Amino acid sequence: xxxxxxxxxxxxxxxxxxxxxxxxxxxxxxxxxxxxxxxxxxxxxxxxxxxxxxxxxxxxxxxxxxxxxxxxxxxxxxxxxxxxxxxxxxxxxxxxxxxxxxxxxxxxxxxxxxxxxxxxxxxxxxxxxxxxxxxxxxxxxxxxxxxxxxxxxxxxxxxxxxxxxxxxxxxxxxxxxxxxxxxxxxxxxxxxxxxxxxxxxxxxxxxxxxxxxxxxxxxxxxxxxxxxxxxxxxxxxxxxxxxxxxxxxxxxxxxxxxxxxxxxxxxxxxxxxxxxxxxxxxxxxxxxxxxxxxxxxxxxxxxxxxxxxxxxxxxxxxxxxxxxxxxxxxxxxxxxxxxxxxxxxxxxxxxxxxxxxxxxxxxxxxxxxxxxxxxxxxxxxxxxxxxxxxxxxxxxxxxxxxxxxxxxxxxxxxxxxxxxxxxxxxxxxxxxxxxxxxxxxxxxxxxxxxxxxxxxxxxxxxxxxxxxxxxxxxxxxxxxxxxxxxxxxxxxxxxxxxxxxxxxxxxxxxxxxxxxxxxxxxxxxxxxxxxxxxxxxxxxxxxxxxxxxxxxxxxxxxxxxxxxxxxxxxxxxxxxxxxxxxxxxxxxxxxxxxxxxxxxxxxxxxxxxxxxxxxxxxxxxxxxxxx
Amino acid sequence: xxxxxxxxxxxxxxxxxxxxxxxxxxxxxxxxxxxxxxxxxxxxxxxxxxxxxxxxxxxxxxxxxxxxxxxxxxxxxxxxxxxxxxxxxxxxxxxxxxxxxxxxxxxxxxxxxxxxxxxxxxxxxxxxxxxxxxxxxxxxxxxxxxxxxxxxxxxxxxxxxxxxxxxxxxxxxxxxxxxxxxxxxxxxxxx
Ligand code: HEM
Ligand SMILES: [Cu+2]
Numbered sequence: 001x002x003x004x005x006x007x008x009x010x011x012x013x014x015x016x017x018x019x020x021x022x023x024x025x026x027x028x029x030x031x032x033x034x035x036x037x038x039x040x041x042x043x044x045x046x047x048x049x050x051x052x053x054x055x056x057x058x059x060x061x062x063x064x065x066x067x068x069x070x071x072x073x074x075x076x077x078x079x080x081x082x083x084x085x086x087x088x089x090x091x092x093x094x095x096x097x098x099x100x101x102x103x104x105x106x107x108x109x110x111x112x113x114x115x116x117x118x119x120x121x122x123x124x125x126x127x128x129x130x131x132x133x134x135x136x137x138x139x140x141x142x143x144x145x146x147x148x149x150x151x152x153x154x155x156x157x158x159x160x161x162x163x164x165x166x167x168x169x170x171x172x173x174x175x176x177x178x179x180x181x182x183x184x185x186x187x188x189x190x191x192x193x194x195x196x197x198x199x200x201x202x203x204x205x206x207x208x209x210x211x212x213x214x215x216x217x218x219x220x221x222x223x224x225x226x227x228x229x230x231x232x233x234x235x236x237x238x239x240x241x242x243x244x245x246x247x248x249x250x251x252x253x254x255x256x257x258x259x260x261x262x263x264x265x266x267x268x269x270x271x272x273x274x275x276x277x278x279x280x281x282x283x284x285x286x287x288x289x290x291x292x293x294x295x296x297x298x299x300x301x302x303x304x305x306x307x308x309x310x311x312x313x314x315x316x317x318x319x320x321x322x323x324x325x326x327x328x329x330x331x332x333x334x335x336x337x338x339x340x341x342x343x344x345x346x347x348x349x350x351x352x353x354x355x356x357x358x359x360x361x362x363x364x365x366x367x368x369x370x371x372x373x374x375x376x377x378x379x380x381x382x383x384x385x386x387x388x389x390x391x392x393x394x395x396x397x398x399x400x401x402x403x404x405x406x407x408x409x410x411x412x413x414x415x416x417x418x419x420x421x422x423x424x425x426x427x428x429x430x431x432x433x434x435x436x437x438x439x440x441x442x443x444x445x446x447x448x449x450x451x452x453x454x455x456x457x458x459x460x461x462x463x464x465x466x467x468x469x470x471x472x473x474x475x476x477x478x479x480x481x482x483x484x485x486x487x488x489x490x491x492x493x494x495x496x497x498x499x500x501x502x503x504x505x506x507x508x509x510x511x512x513x514x515x516x517x518x519x520x521x522x523x524x525x526x527x528x529x530x531x532x533x534x535x536x537x538x539x540x541x542x543x544x545x546x547x548x549x550x551x552x553x554x555x556x557x558x559x560x561x562x563x564x565x566x567x568x569x570x571x572x573x574x575x576x577x578x579x580x581x582x583x584x585x586x587x588x589x590x591x592x593x594x595x596x597x598x599x600x601x602x603x604x605x606x607x608x609x610x611x612x613x614x615x616x617x618x619x620x621x622x623x624x625x626x627x
Numbered sequence: 628x629x630x631x632x633x634x635x636x637x638x639x640x641x642x643x644x645x646x647x648x649x650x651x652x653x654x655x656x657x658x659x660x661x662x663x664x665x666x667x668x669x670x671x672x673x674x675x676x677x678x679x680x681x682x683x684x685x686x687x688x689x690x691x692x693x694x695x696x697x698x699x700x701x702x703x704x705x706x707x708x709x710x711x712x713x714x715x716x717x718x719x720x721x722x723x724x725x726x727x728x729x730x731x732x733x734x735x736x737x738x739x740x741x742x743x744x745x746x747x748x749x750x751x752x753x754x755x756x757x758x759x760x761x762x763x764x765x766x767x768x769x770x771x772x773x774x775x776x777x778x779x780x781x782x783x784x785x786x787x788x789x790x791x792x793x794x795x796x797x798x799x800x801x802x803x804x805x806x807x808x809x810x811x812x813x814x815x816x817x818x
Contacts, residue, residue: 279671
């Protein structure tokens with residue numbers, strides 16, 4: 001048997017199967033060009049960053065719950081950032097900024113897309129690797145560089161960047177404006193440039209692989225929804241990240257060369273700055289043109305993953321496959337024309353505000369289509385409550401409860417009151433933060449056997465799910481009420497306002513709920529690490545799923561399939577098909593082997609197949625009569 | 628064996644596609660700069676009010692000429708006329724470098740003769756520098772592609788790869804040409 005492997009530089013043909021590569025430790029685990037290894041690298045880096053960002057959030061939650069208390073331990077841990085055991089106000093801003101940046105970009109963009117697009121695109125479309133494995137490797141290493149630079153900003157004298165994850169100028173453009181505008185901000189920008197380069201390399205590869213390297217029979221309408229989601233996510237990224245680059249380039253010019261793109265009439269410490277004529281609103285336009293698609297870059301992979309997992313574990317075809325795809329496409333297109341809803345209070349022309357309001361509310365339609373389809377998929381399913389399934393259902397729950405508040409915020413008249421309050425914080429932590437993290441965790445539980453060849457422990461998975469699910473609601477739900485009462489976000493100690501003092505008890509409650517949810521993650525981390533080494537060995541298709549990745553051997557080999565890449569004959573959602581022998585039919589099973597379950601619908605544009613089917617049914621009928 | 632060759636071809640196609648998508652991302656970058664320009668000048672009421680130096684006009688012609696020579700180089704490569712291909716590539720590289728120099732000369736005229744600096748309270752003028760600078764960085768990338776194509780041809784790499792490099796280089800270089808014309812016309816319309 002001959003095995004092929006496609007390299008960056010042409011094709012090498014091996015007469016021997018397996019282990020044809022004399023991999024050294026370095027080429028196998030470090031500078032690997034194999035998409036499965038790169039996926040694992042992304043996942044482990046992403047999880048590490050998530051833990052760090054979570055610990056940062058616990059730090060600032062402690063400040064919010066106990067604004068007047070000193071914790072000597074904090075000084076021991078943080079030194080000059082927590083003099084006398086109390087968090088430095090500017091360091092608080094840095095914590096919020098880095099928490100947001102890491103979570104949005106490093107965990108939910110790179111960690112999520114990087115892991116699952118890399119793992120699943122070649123495996124589910126039937127390719128030996130990515131279009132350019134070399135660029136793929138580069139993408140990971142740039143990502144890691146970005147992570148290291150971002151974290152290194154904790155070790156500069158004035159601390160990390162502090163203007164929030166949206167880095168609005170003037171704070172971000174004037175190195176002297178506050179501590180977090182100095183060296184930390186510079187590092188933030190450098191890190192982000194690496195990050196964007198990494199994302200673009202990844203995204204370009206994903207798009208090209210999906211469009212060019214599908215196996216025989218895998219036309220677009222036979223692709224699993226995961227692939228559709230990753231593909232459209234990559235397109236979103238490829239089109240919107242360059243706009244962020246443009247915004248950041250202008251910001252760098254303002255910071256370092258004294259131009260005035262974003263700056264005008266500024267006085268710092270009583271000193272008049274020479275900047276004139278710039279417009280900080282310009283930055284907001286450039287930022288949110290990326291920023292809004294970015295939130296969908298975060299959620300769409302989670303949607304795809306959940307769709308797949310819910311179908312597999314309900315043992316039912318996904319409800320409305322075409323509608324699911326079209327709604328993803330709709331979201332992709334619409335997400336480019338709604339960015340103004342982040343800027344309602346910038347003094348934009350009310351007419352323009354109205355336009356953005358309408359586009360924003362329209363995007364709720366495809367979102368609702370998806371939600372209804374998920375619920376309809378569950379309806380009367382043969383549900384198997386695996387941990388992955390629970391997390392996928394949790395994703396839907398958060399998407400609904402957070403999406404509803406989006407509709408409030410999308411109304412300019414309401415948003416003028418709610419903007420920059422905890423209501424917004426509640427909205428996006430539910431709809432983006434929690435939903436996307438749940439989608440990611442669902443994916444980890446579901447594809448762990450594919451990644452590591454082992455099973456994760458179910459009991460710990462259930463514990464992890466329930467504590468996290470309840471914890472997340474306890475943390476974020478009360479924030480709605482705070483926001484409605486006008487409590488502003490990003491304040492070090494809003495309890496200084498007499499009218500808001502009564503929220504202190506709620507803050508304490510939230511902080512303890514957050515600490516509880518953080519502890520729950522230990523169950524996951526333990527389960528993850530323990531199962532990699534000592535987990536139960538996985539079988540080839542543990543979930544009895546239809547998609548191609550489960551036809552590869554458990555042991556990872558370079559090129560994914562020994563021998564030829566399988567051909568695909570049917571869509572991926574033939575679960576519980578009436579008349580079939582089992583309740584799942586692999587995509588690689590031809591219709592000729594499943595005569596008893598074929599339906600006229602399967603042969604819509606295949607007259608030959610249709611003829612076979614009617615012949616078969618008439619002989620069946622004849623047999624019946626004989627009996 | 629047939630299957631291998633086919634997989635190989637698919638893979639090269641996928642890589643060409645990578646180049647096309649990269650071009651979309653680059654295009655978005657420049658589109659962002661020009662939209663930023665429009666938003667800024669619309670919001671602040673500033674116009675450019677600068678007569679662009681004539682060296683930009685010459686650089687435009689040089690860049691168009693380089694696209695033409697590259698086109699003939701590709702044709703020569705397809706016809707297995709490697710000497711001719713190399714000569715035309717040399718000329719293209721030469722024209723590319725002249726473009727670089729002309730752009731820098733343009734900045735010199737802007738700054739030293741016309742007293743229009745990067746730092747200006749009217750940021751539309753800063754935009755001129757930023758856009759030309761971003762484009763120049765791309766041109767340097769394009770030159771690297773040209774050199775790799777030339778090197779490949781001199782070292783007699785297999786024809787499939789020679790053509791592949793030529794094609795990747797051409798896609799990118801012609802795109803740079805078109806983007807520059809877009810930027811130049813955009814600036815002319817706003818001057
Ligand atoms: C039903 C559809 C949705 C609507 C109508 C909507 C509307 C809005 C509006 C109007 C804001 C601005 C609030 C303000 O700053 O005053 C906002 C903020 C936000 N939304 Fe949504 N949203 C929707 C869905 C989503 C989804 C699906 C995600 C992410 C997956 C998301 C993530 C965010 C984030 C991250 C912010 C806050 C950004 C910040 O200021 O830091 N939204 N949303
Ligand atoms: Cu938005």
